[in-house]
Amino acid sequence: MKADLGIYGQDSWTLRRMTLNYGLRWEYFNSYIRAQDQPAGRFVPARHFDEVHVPSFKDLSPRFGVSYDLFGDGKTAIKGSISKYVSKFATDNVNAYNPMFLASDSRTWNDLNRDDIAQDNEIGPSTNNAFGIRQSRNPDPNIKREYSIEYTGVFQRQLTSGISASIGYYRRGFHRLQQQDNLLQSPGDYTPVTIANPLGGEPLTVYNLNRAKQGLVDILDTNTVNDARTQTYNGVELSAQARLGEGRLTGGWTHDRTVIKNCSLDDPNNPIPAGALIDTAAGRFCDETKLGMPFIDQFKLSGAYPVWWGIQVSGVLTSYPGRQLFANYTVDRTIIPTLTQTSVLVPLIKPGSKYADQWNQLDLGFAKVITLNSTRNVRLQVDVFNSLNANTVLNQNFNYGPALDRPTEILQGRVVRLGAQFHF
Helix, strand or coil: CCEEEEEEEEEEEEECCEEEEEEEEEEEEECEECCEEECCCCCCCCEEECCEECCCEEEEEEEEEEEEECCCCCCEEEEEEEEEEECCCCCHHHHCCCCCCCCCCCCCECCCCCCCCCCHHHECCCCCCCCCCCCEEEECCCCCCCEEEEEEEEEEEEEECCEEEEEEEEEEEEECCEEEEECCCCHHHEEEEEEECCCCCCEEEEEEECHHHCCCCEEEEEECCCCCEEEEEEEEEEEEEEEECCEEEEEEEEEEEEEEEECCCCCCCCCCCCCCCCEEECHHHCCHHHCCCCCEEEEEEEEEEECHHHEEEEEEEEEECCCECCCEEEEECCCCCCCCCCEEEEECCCCCCCECCCEEEEEEEEEEEEECCCCCEEEEEEEEECCCCCCCEEEECCECCCCCCCEEEECCCCEEEEEEEEEC
16 A cells, blocks of 8 residues: 545634534545565466556545534534545555465365375366466556545534433435446346246246357446435434433434435346345345335434432433345246356346334343442443344345245344442
8 A cells, every 4th residue: 555645624613502523634544555475386377467557546525513502501402514534545446456365276186196185186187277277357547536525414412401402304315426337348248038037926037148148347436427326324323321329321223215226337137136124225125216215214312320228220222124035036048048147147026125123122220339448349240132022024035036035044032131330
């Protein structure tokens, strides 16, 4: 890494009941891969690779925030901000173009002379046709660094001397997202083939690759074109804090949505939706107007309060949305005899149409401090995780077949932990 430099200036200016915070950051990132040499190995010849250079990045990131004391009594504030953030970079940014890479190959071995040593004549042929061969991949000379713009607006109010609450809106949009373009393939190289959706019987389109284009790869990393990749976040958050005598209580609720559209520039079959708690449009769902992604809710309430005989009771109640669920169908030549690909994974249901159950969990804790003398004491602690012993399904099988929707992970059952801390 030649340079990872950031220079910024910031200022805060107060005018009566309003405070402005503003700043500007300039960032410079430059990395490359040194020339490399490796001697011959058992299965590969000697190798030399010239130095690899990739584009450097220079970016300006402004940030602006304002806070206003609405009534001048320090109890009610309105806040807002607009900020730009560039994506994080390290040496992994350039490693994608490193011609020296790790590859694996599995082979059969028949120990003909029974000496437990694998001689060359005892080892079967390679099972990886691409072993030791890196796919052609290069960055666009004009590629730009990804960035996001975040907008926030918050209303805060002190309700009483010990209770405050706030409500805020947050939006983040991602821009100049990077994407891979296979220069040797295009959507025109794929022919639609219609089969029946095994879930409902309606027509399902699978795209068959032109046999002459099979295996041709020349990847260009570039910034998104035609909105093939987009990502936006919108959320409303409500939170409150309270001091109740010697106790405390904190709670928050979030109503939000992340919509990700991630569509291949070349293969209309791919990519396939994947991931938890994200809404992904892909394959035949790449027309974002077809999506009706729901908002999801999260809730958390925690607190602690001293009760009788010096015992402190604490608890945390959390409620998380269930992960997004999918139904993926593996189409191979037993279904489409003329299929040129080995297989194609096709989503059967619309993204955002199916979610696992809400995940609720209550954790409790009990603690007591016993004083031994003026300098020593011991703190005894009993914690009960998932005290209601909920068995919510956290994950399940996405592959179409007899095991579709079969649970693969559930919430861990009730766990009791005993602890002691000695202070001296």
